[in-house]
Amino acid sequence: MPRKIREKQLSLQQMARMRAARRPRATDAGIPIDAESLGPEEEGRVVAHFGLNIEVETETRERFRCAVRESLLDDPVCGDRVVWRRVGAEQGVIVSVHARQSVLRRPGPYQRLLTMAANVDRIVVVSAAATFNTGLVDRYLVAAQKVGIEPILVINKIDRMTDAATLEAALWPYPRMGYSLFWVSALQDSGMAHLEEALRDRTAIFVGESGVGKSSLINRMVPDACSRTAEVHAATGLGRHATTTARLHRLAGGGFLIDSPGVREFGLHGVIREEIPGLMRDMAPCLGQCRFKDCRHLHEPDCALRTAVETGKIAAARLESMRRILESVPPRNPYF
Ligand SMILES: Nc1nc2c(ncn2[C@@H]2O[C@H](COP(=O)(O)OP(=O)(O)OP(=O)(O)O)[C@@H](O)[C@H]2O)c(=O)[nH]1
Ligand SMILES: [Mg+2]
Ligand SMILES: [Zn+2]
Incomplete structure (x- = not known):
């Protein structure tokens, strides 16, 4: 096996282990989860996730403090629909997370x-x-x-x-x-x-x-x-x-x-520089109309976006905003 691939697999395994180590465990959260003490499977929605505890709301609007079964791949987050099992009167264990719509x-x-x-x-x-x-x-x-x-x-x-x-x-x-x-x-x-x-x-x-x-x-x-x-x-x-x-x-x-907690800046994730103009609703219709195929919409002659600003179709502040976003986003995303 080429060394590069071996290293990559190792680091993926390490990442999975690190993720699992960070996960709130039922035992750490002080929730006893031996099989006899678990109730039947129920549907719920994650209301909040803090430290070792995840709060789950039932369809009947009761709230339970839950831990996560260690075999779960994804950590449940706020808004997740989950299957969970009761432990005693107020606690539970999340056993699976439903596929996310978004x-x-x-x-x-x-x-x-x-x-x-x-x-x-x-x-x-x-x-x-x-x-x-x-x-x-x-x-x-x-x-x-x-x-x-x-x-x-x-x-x-x-x-x-x-x-x-x-x-x-x-x-x-x-x-x-x-x-x-x-x-x-x-x-x-x-x-x-x-x-x-x-x-x-x-x-x-x-x-x-x-x-x-x-x-x-x-x-x-x-x-x-x-x-x-x-x-x-x-x-x-x-x-x-x-x-x-x-x-x-x-x-x-x-x-x-x-x-959600307030932010000072909002970093874009999963977006590459080339696709930014196409993700802006006022810019998108003008794309492909500049004289130069690789137009950066800065000083190039016959730039369709700048022309649209001059004719009042696009706000100057939006074009300025687009340029700032372009500068802040890498051409290829580091998370891929
Ligand atoms: N004058 C005025 N003050 C408001 C209004 N809405 C909220 N505030 C005040 O603005 C301050 C901040 O409000 P929060 O609701 O805590 O703001 P937040 O966006 O949740 O802040 P973070 O949780 O830190 O992200 C508080 O002092 C509020 O009373 C409003 O309509 N008018
Ligand atoms: Mg707030
Ligand atoms: Zn242009």
């Missing part, structure tokens, strides 16, 4: 890939009116396009809007590209009914910078969610991030909302 990942520290959530069918990109960040929103939209999950844009804290004209000028391209856009205030409970209607019967993950109000919005729609928000957090003085782990909440009228 999975959201992002690069984490030390070149590790973080799985954020599974079985999500809407990505709610939340911004605050006073600090709208085109660059971050555009990265989320590229990621959503890549995984084929419909994003929804939410501008929160409109009660604190200082410069409505500038914000409207920054936002006009998005509804034109077909994205739903909601203007809301979690504080004043305004615009929330429309948003809730758009999320009915969906599993939606709330993403965006820390402090934009993701947990506050979810608390409004799910009154018993009690998601920790920044005020509670300020009292503990433990830093800026209020939400530290993804958590799934059930909407009363049907559907699920997943709260």
Whole structure:
């Protein structure tokens, strides 16, 4: 066997062992799992994953603290549909994870890939009116396009809007590209009914910078969610991030909302530089129309994208955003 392949197999085995070593074991979590003490198989959904414990909600809306059977290949994540077995009155063991309809990942520290959530069918990109960040929103939209999950844009804290004209000028391209856009205030409970209607019967993950109000919005729609928000957090003085782990909440009228920790940057995973323009809804129709086949859309003559900006079809900020994303993404993905 060539040495290169042997090394690769070894490292895959090592990776599997490392994954297994990090997995919360039933015994470590203090859950006794000898065969006689296990109840029958039941269906459930992962509500949260913290440390050694995974919280699973049953179809009858009871919640159980579960560990994971050691033979499982994938670690269950928030939103996963699982088969689990009861251990005593409040605990359980997850024995298998159903095939995922979708999975959201992002690069984490030390070149590790973080799985954020599974079985999500809407990505709610939340911004605050006073600090709208085109660059971050555009990265989320590229990621959503890549995984084929419909994003929804939410501008929160409109009660604190200082410069409505500038914000409207920054936002006009998005509804034109077909994205739903909601203007809301979690504080004043305004615009929330429309948003809730758009999320009915969906599993939606709330993403965006820390402090934009993701947990506050979810608390409004799910009154018993009690998601920790920044005020509670300020009292503990433990830093800026209020939400530290993804958590799934059930909407009363049907559907699920997943709260996620805020990010400062959103690294794109599984996307190579060449495909970025095709993943941007306003750029895609103009592709292949530049004079040069390898046009970088910077200073080349007869660039279809720049022409589209000049004629007002594409917003200048979006082209600028695309260039920044292109610079930040490697031509070939290191995770492949
Ligand atoms: N003025 C105003 N403040 C709001 C609104 N929504 C949330 N806030 C405040 O914004 C702060 C941050 O809210 P959170 O809900 O904790 O923000 P988050 O996005 O969940 O933050 P992380 O969990 O750190 O990612 C809190 O002090 C909220 O009270 C709003 O509509 N208007
Ligand atoms: Mg939060
Ligand atoms: Zn071009």
